[in-house]
Amino acid sequence: MTVRFFHTSDWHLGQFFYNHSRQYEHEQFLAWLIEQIKQKQPHALLIAGDIFDVINPASSAQKQLYQFLADAHAVAPHMQTLMIAGNHDSGYRIEQVEPLLSKYNAKAVGVIHKNTEGQLDLNRLLIPIYDEQQQIVAWCLSLPFLRPAEITGINEQTSDSKDAIAHLHQQLIAEAKRRKSVDQALILMSHAHMQGAETSDSERPIIIGNEEALSTTLFDEVIDYVALGHLHKPQKVGQEHIRYSGSPIPLSFSEENYKHQVLEICINPNLESSDRLQMQVLAIPRSVALHRIRGEMHEVLQQLKDLATGEIESIDQREYVDIEYYSLTPPPPNLRQQFEQALPENRYRLVRISRQYLASEQDASNAHTLQLEPPTPVQLFQNVWEKQGYAADDEVLKDFMSLVNEAQKSLEEEPNS
Structure with missing residues (x-):
């Protein structure tokens, strides 16, 4: 039996880009994805993690997800x-909204649970995928982001994170082998940083229990396809069937040239191994362009003047501009005004200006960047945190971002006075 599904990940609904909402861009992506689903009619849609941008998303971001479903x-x-x-x-x-999800034929695996015997609850992680006749055509082995506190200490094989991750994969794959029939496919969906994969600067470093990126040797040969999330660049990892779908929109300027996509996968387990997997790339249209402008002052000004003209009425649809200029002298006081005046009117958002300061023309290797835009709350928090002598802590940063998000929501919900 053949299974057809879409692989996507890292939506980051609710993201703010240099204090600009990405809601319009996400709306355009989701509308495009609905049209692909309508045309292709896949058996399943896999979303491999980072659905939201923060752990406590704004109501508008949650509404986007549930309206899409x-x-x-x-x-x-x-x-x-x-x-x-x-x-x-x-x-x-x-996971808390399971009754709502079930109305729309959706399931979410958020954490690793234990069963009544205190062992790994594999039932919640093994999800059958059905065809139009309600026949099982595949099993999806669903592994959320693995936090050490959730997976260590369950039994003697899970004393540390590395052992726990290996044990979890072994147990889950073994159970999947027991359940599947010869004409059913096995799909593993995971949110993790794999060895040998290429990252961008918008991804938080993932260190699991002080262990580095995971090895693809965790994936048994019986797995027909591995649908990965976390890294934003679409890419395979070692083998054709182990892939990151990537993010649907660029989440930083370093992702300006990424080919954002959804992967359409078709697996027929009855065919030879070389023929059983078919893949098609569905290219996602970019609704708002990003421009990185680099050069000396006069070069930057000319590049800005050469950008396309034509007003864009809604600010949420205007294109983003990032400027890095090279100079041996301090910036003039009206620098931003000069750049703004060089830009075609009412089409762009100048979100970042930085100066690459060169100590001398011969010593370009000692360059460092001076930021001219005001620091974000997260940057201010990180500076204070480090000055107090504390090491970088991803969990603390996430908690702080949640507080910022709560404050933002309360401001949005206050009635106009």
Whole structure:
């Protein structure tokens, strides 16, 4: 039996980009994805983590997700939507709305649970995928972002994170082998940083129990496809069937040239191994362009003047501009004004200016960048945290971002005076 599914990840709903909301861009992506689902009618949609940008997302971001699930169910009632939590998500939060998800034929795996015997609850991690006749065509082994506190100490094989991760994969794959029939596919969905994969500067470093990126040797040969999330660049990891789908929109300027995509996968376990997997790239249209401008002052000004003209009425649809200029002298006091005046009117958002200061023309290797835009709350917090002598802590940073998000939500919900 053949299974057809979409692989996507790292939506980061609710993200703010240099204090600009990405809601419009996410709306455009989700509308495009609904159209692909309507046309292709896959058996399943896999969302491999980082659904939201922060663990306590704004109500508008949550509304985007649940409205999408309702719209997807309306155009493809038989399609299952399977989601796992990423390191940006609250696994408990996405599992709490299980009754709502079930209305739209969706399931979420947020955390690793224990059964009544205190062992790994594999039932919640093994999700059957059905065809239009309600026949099982595949099993999805669903592994959310693995936090050490959730997976260590369950038994003697899980004394540390590295052992616990290996044990979890072994147990889950063994159970999947027991359940599957010869004509059913096995798909493993995971949110993790794999060895040999290429990162961007918008991804938080993932260190699991002080262990580095994971090895693809965790994946048994019986797995037909590995649907990965966390890294934003679409890429394979070692083998054709182990892939990151990447993020649907660029989440930093370093992702300006990424080919954002959703992967359409078709697996027929009855065929020879070389023929059983078929893959098609569905290119996601970019709704708002990013421009990185580099050069000396006169070069930057000319590049800005050469950008396309034509007003864009809505500020949420205007294109982003990042400027890095090279100079041996301090910036003039009206620098931003000069750049703004050089830009075609009402089409762009100048979100970042930095100066690459060269100590001398011969010593370009000692360059360092001076930021001219005001620091964000997160940058201020990180500076204070480090000045107090504390080491960088991802969990503390996530908690702080949640507090910022709560404050933002309360401001948005205050009635106008």
